[in-house]
Amino acid sequence: MRTVFLGGGRITSALLAGLCLANFRRPVLVHDRNPHKLRRLREVYGVSIGTDLHRAVDKAQLIIIAVRPASVADLLRQIGKVGRPLYAVSLAAGIPLKNLRSRLGPSVRWARAMPSPASRSGRGLTALTFDRGFPAAAAREVRTLFGKVGSVLEIPESKFDAFTVTYSSSHGYHALATLAAAAGKIGLDRETALTAAAHALADGIVAWREGNTSLTALLHEAATPGGIAAAVMQAMDRARYGRVIERGLKAGLRRARENAKKN
Numbered sequence: 675m676r677t678v679f680l681g682g683g684r685i686t687s688a689l690l691a692g693l694c695l696a697n698f699r700r701p702v703l704v705h706d707r708n709p710h711k712l713r714r715l716r717e718v719y720g721v722s723i724g725t726d727l728h729r730a731v732d733k734a735q736l737i738i739i740a741v742r743p744a745s746v747a748d749l750l751r752q753i754g755k756v757g758r759p760l761y762a763v764s765l766a767a768g769i770p771l772k773n774l775r776s777r778l779g780p781s782v783r784w785a786r787a788m789p790s791p792a793s794r795s796g797r798g799l800t801a802l803t804f805d806r807g808f809p810a811a812a813a814r815e816v817r818t819l820f821g822k823v824g825s826v827l828e829i830p831e832s833k834f835d836a837f838t839v840t841y842s843s844s845h846g847y848h849a850l851a852t853l854a855a856a857a858g859k860i861g862l863d864r865e866t867a868l869t870a871a872a873h874a875l876a877d878g879i880v881a882w883r884e885g886n887t888s889l890t891a892l893l894h895e896a897a898t899p900g901g902i903a904a905a906v907m908q909a910m911d912r913a914r915y916g917r918v919i920e921r922g923l924k925a926g927l928r929r930a931r932e933n934a935k936k937n
C-alpha cells in the first residue's frame with residue numbers, strides 16, 4: 675500500500691525512523707505545509723515528499739493523519755470528498771471515529787492509531803482500533819506497518835483515551851526528572867542522581883517485561899519488609915502517590931475529551 679503521511683512533525687519523524695530501522699521498503703510519501711521539514715525528512719529517511727496536498731492524497735492508498743488535533747478538521751476540509759476507496763488512520767489524540775467517519779465521504783474507511791515517539795527505536799507500542807467496515811486485508815496492512823516499529827495492541831475505541839493518557843513516554847521522563855530532582859535535594863550531584871534514577875526506573879521494568887516473575891514478587895524482592903525501600907514506598911503511599919498519578923491521568927482524559935468536543 676502506498677502510504678502518505680499528512681503532517682511531517684514529531685510523530686511522523688519517529689515513525690519514519692522506526693520504519694527505516696526495520697528496512698520497511700514500501701512506498702512512503704510525506705506531505706506537510708512546511709517545505710523545510712519535508713526536505714529534512716527526505717534527507718534523513720529517504721521518503722518521497724509532496725507539498726501539494728491533493729496530489730499527495732491522490733497517490734495514497736493509505737493516509738495517516740499526523741497533524742495536531744486542532745488542525746485535523748481544517749486538513750480534512752482542505753482534502754474534501756474522496757470519490758474512491760481510501761484507508762485513513764488518524765493519530766490525533768482524543769478525536770473519535772464518529773467525528774472523522776463522514777468527513778472525506780463514504781468511500782474512505784477509518785481507523786485510529788496511538789503510537790509513541792519510542793517507535794523511533796523500534797521499541798514502540800501502538801494501540802489500534804478499526805471502524806466498522808474497515809476491510810480485513812487493509813487492517814492487516816495497517817497492523818504490519820505499525821508492527822514494524824514495535825508491538826501492536828488492538829483495543830476498543832472506548833478505551834482509546836485511557837490508553838493515550840497512560841501510554842506516554844512522558845511518564846518515564848517525568849518520573850526520571852522528579853526522582854533525580856528529589857535525589858539532588860538529599861545530596862546527590864545531578865549526574866549521579868540522573869544515573870541512579872534512570873537505572874532505578876528502567877532496569878527493573880525491563881527485567882519485569884522480559885521475565886516471567888510477577889510484579890508483586892519483584893516488588894517484594896526489591897523492598898524487604900521493614901527495610902529502606904519499604905519505608906520510602908510507605909511514605910510515598912501515605913502522601914497519596916497513587917492519588918497524584920490518578921489525578922494526572924484524569925486531567926489527561928479531560929483534555930482528550932475536549933479534543934473530541936472541539937474537533
Ligand SMILES: NC(=O)c1ccc[n+]([C@@H]2O[C@H](COP(=O)([O-])OP(=O)(O)OC[C@H]3O[C@@H](n4cnc5c(N)ncnc54)[C@H](OP(=O)(O)O)[C@@H]3O)[C@@H](O)[C@H]2O)c1
Binds near residue numbers: 681705739741767
Ligand atoms: N508527538 C507524539 O508523541 C504523538 C504520539 C501519538 C499521537 N500523536 C498525534 O499525532 C499528531 C501529530 O502530533 P505531532 O506531535 O507530530 O505534531 P507536530 O510536531 O506539530 O506535527 C504536525 C505537523 O503537521 C503540520 N500541519 C498542520 N496542519 C497542516 C495542514 N493543514 N497541512 C499540512 N501540514 C499541516 C504542522 O505544521 P505547523 O508546524 O506549521 O503547524 C506540523 O509540521 C497529533 O494529532 C497527536 O495527537 C502524537
